Amino acid sequence: MAVPFRRESEETDRLPALSDGVIAIAITLLVLDITVPAIPEGVPVSSLPNHVFEQWHEFLGFVLSFLVIGMYWILHRRIFVHFEKHDRGVLWLNLLFLLMVAFVPFATSMFTTYPNQFGVMVYSGVLALTGFTLFVLWLYASWKNLVEEGLASRTVRIQSARFLSSPLVFVLSIVVAVFDFELAILTWLLLIPVNALLQSRLVRSVEESLQDSESGAR
Secondary structure, three states, X not given: XXXXXXXXXXXXXXXXXXXXXXXXXXXXXXXXXOOOOOOOOOOOHHHHHHHHHOOHHHXXXXXXXXXXXXXXXXHHHHHHHHEOOOOXXXXXXXXXXHXXXXXXXXXXXXXXXXXXHHHHHHHHHHHHHHHHHHHHHHHHHHHXXXXXXXXXXXXHHHHHHHXXXXXXXXXXXXXXXXOOHHHHHHHHHHHHHHHHHHHHHHHHHHHHHHHHHHHHHX
């Protein structure tokens, strides 16, 4: 059994393929939560823009969930770019990540239907757990030395911070929602500067690692 599993551990193509399929379906399901507003009888059609504006939470939930799932997909792809092999732990952690991704459309629907304290907390909680599973997957792969050799420890740390930043923002929004759920929604805007900052540091770290490796080769 050891030899067949060794061959299986070196075959990583099917993991991203399955993950891409689940993520694509989850993103597609998000749009089904946006409904066409119904105009009551006797109300002029000219009031349609007002009814559409009242659905702001549906559009916000769709756009945010789409972008967050897309960001998690980019990070997930980045993990497997660095993978040279995998083990059973990676298989199960990846399935756990996909479980949470598949649950995001429900959480989005909960928020768009009940854009209150409870809806915000459920939505933030699911997105936080999704991000944490991705962080644990990266942490496990780094600990087990499943990533490519030569990846600088500084790059690994910055990448870890990148994986952890988004779920921490959603945890913060849960705490803020206890006192003010509208302010909690605004805390989601922190995702933009935090991820941009860590991404710039990550790119700089990778470039420095490449320069060091080139210098060493000479």
